[in-house]
Amino acid sequence: MKYDFKEIEPKWQKYWDEHESFKAETGSSKPKFYALVEFPYPSGAGMHVGHIKAYSGLEVVSRKRRLEGYNVLFPIGFDAYGLPTENTAIKTGVHPRVVTDRNIHKFTSQLRKVGFSFDWSRVVDTTDEGYYKWTQWIFLKMFENGLVFRDRTLVNYCPSCKVVLSNEDSQGGKCDVCHSDIIQKEKEVWYLHITQYADKLLQGLEKVDFLPNIKLQQENWIGKSTGAFVEFTIKENGEKLKIYTTRPDTLYGVTFMVMAPEHPLIEKYRGSIKNIDELDAYKDECAKKSEFERTQLVKDKTGVKIDGFTAINPVNDTEIPIYVSDYVMMGYGTGAIMAVPAHDTRDYEFATKFGIPIIEVIKGGDISKEAYTGDGEMVNSGELNGITNKKDAIAKVLTVLEKKGVGEAGVQYKMKDWAFNRQRYWGEPIPIVHCPKCGMVPVPYEELPLRLPPVENFQPGSDGESPLAKIDSFVNCKCPKCGGDAKRETDTMPQWAGSSWYFLRYCDPNNDTALASQEALKYWLPVDWYNGGMEHVTRHLIYSRFWHRFLYDIGAVPVDEPYAKRTAQGLILGPDGVKMSKSRGNVVDPNDVVDEYGADVLRVYVLFMGDYEQAAPWSESSLKGCKRFLERIWALQDIMTDDEGYSKELSASMHRTIKKVSADIEQLKFNTAIAAMMTLLNQISDKGSITKGEMKSLLTMLNPFAPHITEEMYNTLFGGILSEQSWVTYDEALCVEETIEIVVQINGKVRAKMNIAADADQDTMIAAALENETVKPLLDGKTIVKKIAVPKKLVNIVVK
RNA sequence: GCGGGUGUGGCGGAAUUGGCAGACGCGUCGGAUUUAGGUUCCGAUGGGCUUCCCGUGCAGGUUCAAGUCCUGUCACCCGCACCA
Numbered sequence: 001m002k003y004d005f006k007e008i009e010p011k012w013q014k015y016w017d018e019h020e021s022f023k024a025e026t027g028s029s030k031p032k033f034y035a036l037v038e039f040p041y042p043s044g045a046g047m048h049v050g051h052i053k054a055y056s057g058l059e060v061v062s063r064k065r066r067l068e069g070y071n072v073l074f075p076i077g078f079d080a081y082g083l084p085t086e087n088t089a090i091k092t093g094v095h096p097r098v099v100t101d102r103n104i105h106k107f108t109s110q111l112r113k114v115g116f117s118f119d120w121s122r123v124v125d126t127t128d129e130g131y132y133k134w135t136q137w138i139f140l141k142m143f144e145n146g147l148v149f150r151d152r153t154l155v156n157y158c159p160s161c162k163v164v165l166s167n168e169d170s171q172g173g174k175c176d177v178c179h180s181d182i183i184q185k186e187k188e189v190w191y192l193h194i195t196q197y198a199d200k201l202l203q204g205l206e207k208v209d210f211l212p213n214i215k216l217q218q219e220n221w222i223g224k225s226t227g228a229f230v231e232f233t234i235k236e237n238g239e240k241l242k243i244y245t246t247r248p249d250t251l252y253g254v255t256f257m258v259m260a261p262e263h264p265l266i267e268k269y270r271g272s273i274k275n276i277d278e279l280d281a282y283k284d285e286c287a288k289k290s291e292f293e294r295t296q297l298v299k300d301k302t303g304v305k306i307d308g309f310t311a312i313n314p315v316n317d318t319e320i321p322i323y324v325s326d327y328v329m330m331g332y333g334t335g336a337i338m339a340v341p342a343h344d345t346r347d348y349e350f351a352t353k354f355g356i357p358i359i360e361v362i363k364g365g366d367i368s369k370e371a372y373t374g375d376g377e378m379v380n381s382g383e384l385n386g387i388t389n390k391k392d393a394i395a396k397v398l399t400v401l402e403k404k405g406v407g408e409a410g411v412q413y414k415m416k417d418w419a420f421n422r423q424r425y426w427g428e429p430i431p432i433v434h435c436p437k438c439g440m441v442p443v444p445y446e447e448l449p450l451r452l453p454p455v456e457n458f459q460p461g462s463d464g465e466s467p468l469a470k471i472d473s474f475v476n477c478k479c480p481k482c483g484g485d486a487k488r489e490t491d492t493m494p495q496w497a498g499s500s501w502y503f504l505r506y507c508d509p510n511n512d513t514a515l516a517s518q519e520a521l522k523y524w525l526p527v528d529w530y531n532g533g534m535e536h537v538t539r540h541l542i543y544s545r546f547w548h549r550f551l552y553d554i555g556a557v558p559v560d561e562p563y564a565k566r567t568a569q570g571l572i573l574g575p576d577g578v579k580m581s582k583s584r585g586n587v588v589d590p591n592d593v594v595d596e597y598g599a600d601v602l603r604v605y606v607l608f609m610g611d612y613e614q615a616a617p618w619s620e621s622s623l624k625g626c627k628r629f630l631e632r633i634w635a636l637q638d639i640m641t642d643d644e645g646y647s648k649e650l651s652a653s654m655h656r657t658i659k660k661v662s663a664d665i666e667q668l669k670f671n672t673a674i675a676a677m678m679t680l681l682n683q684i685s686d687k688g689s690i691t692k693g694e695m696k697s698l699l700t701m702l703n704p705f706a707p708h709i710t711e712e713m714y715n716t717l718f719g720g721i722l723s724e725q726s727w728v729t730y731d732e733a734l735c736v737e738e739t740i741e742i743v744v745q746i747n748g749k750v751r752a753k754m755n756i757a758a759d760a761d762q763d764t765m766i767a768a769a770l771e772n773e774t775v776k777p778l779l780d781g782k783t784i785v786k787k788i789a790v791p792k793k794l795v796n797i798v799v800k
Numbered sequence: 801g802c803g804g805g806u807g808u809g810g811c812g813g814a815a816u817u818g819g820c821a822g823a824c825g826c827g828u829c830g831g832a833u834u835u836a837g838g839u840u841c842c843g844a845u846g847g848g849c850u851u852c853c854c855g856u857g858c859a860g861g862u863u864c865a866a867g868u869c870c871u872g873u874c875a876c877c878c879g880c881a882c883c884a
Contacts, residue, residue: 660816748819
């Protein structure tokens, strides 16, 4: 009988569906397990094999947990707002709602064909009214709590998509959606005050079980630095110029200061700056610089001295010049720095180029050659002289600054506030009304959801205005507070809004009176295990931790950190070893694989192809190897005996394999788990028969990986449903054979192998080795210097 | 520049954490079945001057024993980046 996956796979998918085999039950007395995978963006291209790999990991864990008696929540949904759908709509004239529904339908059928054990009754769609009502609700709560503000600043702007992007969405100076170069543009936009949560996000990392590199990337992204704020007085106008530094200990070495070209004090005193024209020209030049020029040509410092500003160093009253240079950013610290060329590489380059004096205040380097950034004895530094350690010097100078009232300790973060808006149609409308009398007024909670109005033209305005701005019936409204004429906000929320809380909705997806009931949240939270891509570590994962933490602070959720554990899968590369992309033409469509080889083969292959957490290239021939494996499993039916337990020969192997597979699944080591089952299969084949007991255990172990074939075999051979049985157990004591092969080495080189009782002690092992027929002659005429025995492993005889 | 990671056969990758390097799979070679191809099955497969020697990017070191530990060094990949 041949293994016909085309008949078997749909049969069991239908069975699981009709019997709701994987339905999670809120409140069940069984222990709960919440496994979360990143829900897909339903693009027109359909599923990618990367999705299959990303979901297969926790799919295996979830199926194992159910067999272990857990009440498992393993949900799926769709993150469906976003630009690609809207761009398709613009191109084809089909409404984004229709495009989205079509894509979701396609994804759903593809996911079902792979046989994932999702709880299909909890599917979430971020563009659904019942869902985005609560996205807007959370936004209003944030507004109420002062975490939402508008600001006119330089923003990241994508000229191609015509939208403002957050810092997280323009990493590397490229637009996250279309990869165009982003430009800096001055614009008034919405912000979420995520920096207010920087410390909490940092502290939260301490108690969660995230992969170390994930924690590290988040820490670096948040980028906390401790230092000091110091005020320098500008002699000409008495204004205080505030700077941030991590090295207040080098304050005596300041020989100039630098302000960012956009620093407001320049604007304020433009009348009294003699070379203001030159500064304006420089500012324009900087704004035009491309990302390449800003990052690649860093060594070449440019700048202009401000003619009309002189700063006074607060510790020694020295007069120092002030420059403008684009190596100082308006977006970090205070937009101005004290420059200590002797002990900072960038300041050194600038000083050298502009002929500014360099004063050494820390001994240890050669400042005629380069900046010295190490530790050492303080010199030329007044009361700091003689101090040899940075920490002490900083502590001392801080007390001096505080006494004079010109400085204090402070912290800074690299992370910036979250630019929270898109000037596009396909997103959640921001529920705010602009009233000429009352200002920004939130839409009342009872009026949520604030629905997206129907539009005919989705094309964004050329000046970066949302298509919603053209809909008079949407824009013109009454102020909820005073009832007067007012205008609605026309920006929509960015793509990351809906995904920032979807895992909460899964707990209670149809709730109409709250984002989820407290009962459901208390039962399911936190997510026990979250797996996803590394590319989301500094975006979605930070954003959702922020939203969740906020919801915790207002009492809407019962736990402070949403994810107890986070892992990440590696990419699947194209057969050519390069990242899959349409333009390269090396994309593998999972649908084709399912049609030709079946879902089980695909599932086993994506987990067997390599280390789950590493990238690995797709290989059609390796895929065939997995097909052979399953066909050989299928063929075991022909050699099954009537014996119930384990056969004597295979007993230890059975126990060992169960132990290994059980442990490997928990560590995402699916490749070695499958390899262990292949080894077992080889042993069974060599032996020529399999007992009923062995068959049951093997099918159970394999079930999470290849559920269809194992379900079918179990059902045919034993009756009953395998996914309703229990996970297999092993006995540690039975994992080892009675006699095992050990190695005899002479001077560290393997010279013989021998069988010995597994529990032989060291003396017995050595005695046996010395009597070994291969070993004996090799020892003739030699003096034995040392004898080492490692139980169950080897004997090493050192001779001279 | 800073931070993290990886270097093992022709390929993807194993190695119980110091104890037989190369599990498992792919590929390749040989054989059987087949008119042939494919499939399936059996055997071999790190390299060499093959009683023995050499092999985990490279050079040293520690140890009875090193892919694993230490020192130095090279290459590649990822993330951040004039962060004061």
